[in-house]
Amino acid sequence: MIPVGFEYARPDSVDGALALLAEHGDDATIMAGGHSLLPVMKLRLAAPELIVDIGRLRELNYIRVDGDEVAIGAGTRHHDVEVSDVLAAEVPLLPAVARTVGDPQVRHRGTLGGSLAHGDPASDLPAAVLALDATIVLRSPRGERTVPATEFWTGVFTTAKEPDELIVEIRVPRTGSAGWAYEKFTRRANDWAIVAVAVVDGRVGLVNMGSTPLRASATEAALAEGRSIADAAALAGEGTEPPTDTAGTPEYRRNLARVLTRRALETAAGR
């Protein structure tokens, strides 16, 4: 439970963080809330040489309406997402999902950008961001670029982010009154989801149904064709390769995806 020794830097600006990343490349690991990174370091599954702590960069902590979107700073804590009036009005799915992450301690430390960058397919927020058709803003000394959420996750714990890049912002379309729901299935309240389903405006994001967060595209297509919720939900497991562990088999997870998708679509339709 004692990690391998490491260097620690706490730059006082995003530019300072980027400079450190540029200098140290793969040897540097960004830490925001630390609630994903520190446990794996303590288990000695990760041994970064340099930790760049961006957890106190206030310039990354904001939620504001910007045209058709809500711009969220990457360093915004889950708790701040959870209690945001702006998000409650403009993107109500996101606070609802944030509320299911871990426990209050985790939610006061963990950040939206950190969750997306970590890329755990069992995490809640990536699938929600995916269902929201959000855009991820990355910055490096080379400049800024945006990546659609649909292209951000490339494999288990891997993303389109380059080593010298930092997620600085997440841009989420304002969904307003569009129906939404989040169905998270766990054994215990603060567990990772065995499977979860985020629904908003006819789009469906799946948690823990493969190596990355996924969209249930067959379900979305069926809904677009005007088929019933029951029929569309029955397709939620199509094209997925869910993992096997002590909590579930692929067959069981596909069942959960179908059931939870149906329930989420029903809830969304009622909103």
Added chain:
Amino acid sequence: MSIMGTRVVRVEDPVFLTRGATYTDDLTDERLSGALHLTLVRSPIAHATITSIDVEAAREAPGVVAVLTGADIDLPAPLLFGGAPKQMVRPWLATERVRFVGEPVAAVLTEERYQGPDAAELVDVDYEPLPAVVDVREALKDENLLFPDAGTNTCSVYNKEDPDPDFFADCEVVVTREIINQRVAAASLETRAASAVWGDDGRCTLFVSNQNAQGARDEVAGWLGVDASQIHVILPDVGGGFGAKIGADPEFALVAWLARHTGRPVRWSESRSENMTGMVQGRDQRQTITIGGSRDGRVKAYRLDVIADAGAYPRLGVFLPVFTRMMAPGTYDIEKVDSRATVVVTNTTSTAAYRGAGRPEATSAIERAMDLFAAEIGMDPAEVRKINVVAPEKFPFTTKGGVEYDSGEYAKAIDLALEASDYATLREVQKARRERGDAKQIGIGVSSYVEITGGGAFVENASVEVHADGTALVWTGTSPHGQGHATAWAMLASEQLGIPVEKITVRHGDTDHVPEGGGTMGSRSLQTGGVAVHQASLELIDLAKQRAAEILEASVEDLEVDTTNAAIVVRGAPGSPTVTFAQLAEREELKVKTVWDGKKATFPFGSHVAVVEVDTETGKVTVERIWAVDDAGPVLNPLLCEGQRHGGIAQGIAQAMLEEVVFDPDGQPLTATFADYGFPSAAELPSFDLVTMETPTPINPLGFKGIGEAGTIGSAPAVQSAVVDALAHLGIRHIDMPTTPLRVWEAIQDAVKEDG
């Protein structure tokens, strides 16, 4: 006014809630200054021969003082359970073969703790993997032996007689089923820890996290080959044990040996990951239950066949099937009872006591059997139980397990639970949901249980001393680690002496102060240690009266205690001279030391009714309500008693629906972190409805039985039964614990397939 039966707030809590506890790892005792820190290199492989261990690189690492392997240790490897074959000894550090993931292979001593894990990574061990034996049936085949010298994987057989083929001959109905009482982890929030220092007097002071200082002292002394008087065990605050901290761990003796070897104090505290493979685990019985009787609901014959898993090195787990066999018939008056048990070693963590220790396994088995029998004859499971329980007029009742139940009213307990839960209405709600075909069905489970408390350890020590300032000091041989003895024992002394609870200090867990003691385990404390404090208080009064008689110029027979003033007074003579205990103590030490011997175990009992909701589309089980009748005799302090029941019920529910230690076929643990191991939080549990029932035991003057494990024993079968009951309309008769969503869903799929 009597303090007995009142809700005295725990005197322990202000410190725990403000400064916090002082666990073994928190000690700043100056005897430990300059201590070395022990890090153990543990095997990552379940079964392998060790071809080489290279410690040279580790010796060069920063802060390393010594790196030792088994070859460096000049102590015979101990047999951790006396009844096991003598070849099944556990090496201090494995040299030739490792037998479970987590087995210590090398010891690294560093100046600072953080240096240990870095150096440990540099110890290079070559392993030649052997086939792992994980399943008990595989172990029984003796094809792959853990201890080739022993010639077998079997470490104990209880009842070698062949089963009588005609045992069930006169039964109209016979049902048999193999069920699993799964392995669970105690997962105490304080992991194991030990610190040792040898003094110039040749004695070792050993601080450990344990449930019994005296037992730990004797075991460590035995392993080190020194006299018990050379070891002084001190227990700091202990953060939970649940049975897993009974007896010494071999690591304790290793720490003491290393301290002697290096001439410096040594400290050790394990990580959570080490704890989840290194600390003993509980339960783990493969059971075959067979029950027979007549269609009118009368059970005539019951057979329980057990294969128990001892893990890699036999420990207390080898003994526990004895309790399981003793309690096999449960609360029922069954004409014929037969049981046998075989215990085998496997390439897994060793097993030992876990809240209930052998009795919950018996209860779960007979309760499943009762449900299966009820389902087979189409009778209500509560009714079948009431037909078969031991009638109240039969007590003391000697069972077919050869045990004498002291007192009980089993049918009354069931009735109280049924009444509290409004059982008939619950059945109506269930019927309505079934008729509607709801996705979420409810199930109702009823358990009836009896268990042994204070089993085998009937003797306990206590001393009570009153000081000149009016305070009192109680020393006890029991060993609280969360139960609240400081409050309870103070109440018992206060009741007799009239000294307020806040002026009474209760101490424990120091073998120099209390050389004899049985510790806290098996729900024994109140009925042994508590009664000993009661007895010591009475003896102290006798002593005080003898001394007061002279002062007050009255005969001893005319004296009594004035509990309002903590004084000895002359009976019926208000206004005459009195003398307080404090005044007597001022003249001469006022102290007694006593030993209580209850000579027999007691048998608490009860009945639980659980209601669960099962989501048939996902398999998710939610415990909606649980009503618990837990009768352990008169209640000394309802607050403490309810705390024991709450914790116990939670632990039983957890076994029924969440917790299971899982190893893969190679013996790799899959549940070695709290993310993977399913122990519950408050969010997974309902509020508990506790129903009062108090039937005293004649075994001790206060009528006390033990309450520590009762909740666990009653709740697990009730919840498991409720889950099965929720799905009974699909033809499901049994689902093994834990009833996880996956397992429940798969059972539903199988049932639907069979039906289709």
